[in-house]
Amino acid sequence: MAVDLARKNLLHDKLRFFITVMGVAFAVTLVFVQVGLFLGLLRNATTVIEHMSADLWVTSKNTPNVDFAHTFPESYVQRVKSVPGVEKAENLILTFAQISLPTGAQESVQIYCMKNFTDWNLPWNYEGNIEDLRRGPYFMLDSSAVKRFGTFQVGDYREIIDNRMQIIGRTKEAVSFTTTPLAFLDYDRMQALSPALLRNRTSYIVVKVAPGADIETVRREIRSRMPYNDVWTKQEWADRSRSYWVVNTGLGLNMVLTVFLGVLVGVVVVAQTLYTSTMEHLKEFGTVKAIGGSNGDIYKILGEQAVISALAGFAVGTAMAFGMRPLMAKADLHLIIPQQFLAIVLIGTVVMCLAASMLSFKKIAGIDPALVFRA
Amino acid sequence: MSVLEARDITKTFREGAETVPVLNGVSLELHPGEVVALEGPSGSGKTTLLSIVGCILTPTNGSLTVNGNHVDPKRPERLPEVRKKSIGFVFQQFNLFPALTAAENVEYALNVKGIRGREAQKEADRVLDAVGLGDRKNFLPRDMSGGQKQRVAVARALAGRPPILLADEPTANLDSHVGMQVLEMFKDLAKKEDRALLIVTHDPKVRTISDRVLKIEDGRLV
Numbered sequence: 001m002a003v004d005l006a007r008k009n010l011l012h013d014k015l016r017f018f019i020t021v022m023g024v025a026f027a028v029t030l031v032f033v034q035v036g037l038f039l040g041l042l043r044n045a046t047t048v049i050e051h052m053s054a055d056l057w058v059t060s061k062n063t064p065n066v067d068f069a070h071t072f073p074e075s076y077v078q079r080v081k082s083v084p085g086v087e088k089a090e091n092l093i094l095t096f097a098q099i100s101l102p103t104g105a106q107e108s109v110q111i112y113c114m115k116n117f118t119d120w121n122l123p124w125n126y127e128g129n130i131e132d133l134r135r136g137p138y139f140m141l142d143s144s145a146v147k148r149f150g151t152f153q154v155g156d157y158r159e160i161i162d163n164r165m166q167i168i169g170r171t172k173e174a175v176s177f178t179t180t181p182l183a184f185l186d187y188d189r190m191q192a193l194s195p196a197l198l199r200n201r202t203s204y205i206v207v208k209v210a211p212g213a214d215i216e217t218v219r220r221e222i223r224s225r226m227p228y229n230d231v232w233t234k235q236e237w238a239d240r241s242r243s244y245w246v247v248n249t250g251l252g253l254n255m256v257l258t259v260f261l262g263v264l265v266g267v268v269v270v271a272q273t274l275y276t277s278t279m280e281h282l283k284e285f286g287t288v289k290a291i292g293g294s295n296g297d298i299y300k301i302l303g304e305q306a307v308i309s310a311l312a313g314f315a316v317g318t319a320m321a322f323g324m325r326p327l328m329a330k331a332d333l334h335l336i337i338p339q340q341f342l343a344i345v346l347i348g349t350v351v352m353c354l355a356a357s358m359l360s361f362k363k364i365a366g367i368d369p370a371l372v373f374r375a
Numbered sequence: 376m377s378v379l380e381a382r383d384i385t386k387t388f389r390e391g392a393e394t395v396p397v398l399n400g401v402s403l404e405l406h407p408g409e410v411v412a413l414e415g416p417s418g419s420g421k422t423t424l425l426s427i428v429g430c431i432l433t434p435t436n437g438s439l440t441v442n443g444n445h446v447d448p449k450r451p452e453r454l455p456e457v458r459k460k461s462i463g464f465v466f467q468q469f470n471l472f473p474a475l476t477a478a479e480n481v482e483y484a485l486n487v488k489g490i491r492g493r494e495a496q497k498e499a500d501r502v503l504d505a506v507g508l509g510d511r512k513n514f515l516p517r518d519m520s521g522g523q524k525q526r527v528a529v530a531r532a533l534a535g536r537p538p539i540l541l542a543d544e545p546t547a548n549l550d551s552h553v554g555m556q557v558l559e560m561f562k563d564l565a566k567k568e569d570r571a572l573l574i575v576t577h578d579p580k581v582r583t584i585s586d587r588v589l590k591i592e593d594g595r596l597v
Contacts, residue, residue, distance in 0.1 A: 003483040012474035287470040292459025293487045369431045373422045
């Protein structure tokens with residue numbers, strides 16, 4: 001074992017070490033929170049796609065994401081059903097409608113409409129009997145609607161497009177990127193509520209491919225029979241929906257800028273503290289050179305200090321980010337931190353701190369070991 | 376047979392457009408077990424000479440042989456290796472690492488020389504016992520007196536058994552009594568271990584422990 005001058009020097013001045021670690025930690029927390037919240041929002045953008053059991057989605061041409069649906073003739077579903085390898089296919093309407101609240105206010109609600117919800121695992125988490133939707137003027141509403149629509153109970157009535165309807169169930173986790181609350185309603189009833197827009201029309205056709213059938217082959221065949229529609233696999237449709245929000249709205253650029261600023265803060269803090277520390281230890285580094293040490297030996301010291309600061313800062317920053325998760329969840333903000341992202345931030349933090357320490361390298365290279373003879 | 380031989384060393388520094396001579400043809404030899412004092416007024420070139428024989432600076436002209444190896448002034452990148460193998464330094468300001476204990480200060484110097492682990496610990500124990508600090512090994516410099524710090528510095532210089540010991544004003548920051556104790560101990564250890572010891576000093580007490588006294592004035596030995 002060798003004497004670890006880097007670690008001992010770093011920990012010798014505890015206040016400086018604390019400041020360095022907190023600088024890195026805040027940068028790490030900032031990155032985790034910004035990216036985590038963004039990933040949480042993006043998950044909302046595709047949560048319905050990912051929970052539904054559809055393998056393929058038939059959409060009108062150039063639909064940019066799942067929330068912005070355009071309608072097309074519902075009879076196309078027959079063409080899809082006739083394609084070999086299709087186990088089942090069904091129309092799905094997704095539409096925005098006005099809901100009147102007890103306060104007299106009106107809000108928008110995003111409504112998913114099918115004939116056989118249970119066949120498609122939609123919704124996936126709910127209280128009540130989804131089959132009852134087809135038996136009358138009923139709908140289910142997601143719990144997250146409380147924030148926008150106020151509290152509600154199963155059995156309450158609300159007006160949707162001026163039609164009095166009863167809430168017969170409460171869903172959970174059914175959310176959208178737009179934050180508009182989600183509701184579930186029978187397909188035929190929705191067409192009746194909005195005949196001008198929806199009579200004989202659908203927003204999507206969802207497709208389940210038969211066991212053993214090749215999804216790509218089935219998709220190709222549907223495309224050939226429906227040249228004026230798009231056909232996406234589940235993964236493609238989710239990616240396209242996410243990509244719309246990231247690329248087309250500037251949210252992605254916003255996130256990149258925030259991450260950049262977080263990294264910049266970290267680099268500046270670490271560079272400043274390491275450089276100040278180097279200046280204060282200049283005579284010690286001169287001594288290292290005088291007793292035979294090379295610039296490389298001193299670079300190793302600075303490098304190790306940077307890595308220690310990075311690891312400590314990462315640990316504290318990660319703990320802070322994870323500590324904020326339950327608080328954010330209370331505000332319905334989901335912080336998603338995947339393991340790969342943890343690894344990326346860890347590597348990024350180490351690289352950031354090493355880069356910051358290089359500011360001191362130039363100073364070290366110029367140290368005259370003869371300074372050890374100066375009083 | 377000398378362990379250090381400097382011949383006709385000159386050193387000039389540039390100050391703007393001017394070239395300032397600091398050493399003018401200095402020659403000296405150090406032999407194993409010999410204690411030599413180098414005296415001179417401020418600005419006479421003592422520290423520059425110490426830096427050159429200590430392989431910290433290269434001479435402008437002249438030749439230098441350290442422990443039988445010619446030191447090429449055109450290859451300054453090789454100087455750290457010579458310092459590592461052949462020279463132990465003691466500084467006026469002690470220059471201990473404040474974050475390291477006495478033992479660690481010595482061990483770190485040994486680590487730089489390539490000696491690690493148990494071997495470094497044993498050597499550190501040996502030299503710290505030799506300077507009378509066996510019971511202060513785990514003390515940080517801030518918890519030691521000036522004399523104790525300089526003893527640690529002496530132990531660090533002795534560690535790894537370099538044949539040449541160079542000391543720059545080792546008593547300047549010590550009171551007279553402690554300074555004398557440190558000098559006596561340093562001389563005894565150098566002689567016992569057959570090291571050549573060159574002490575740059577203003578302190579007349581150093582004469583009393585020296586085998587030879589060199590005087591330098593205006594960059595020349597007189």
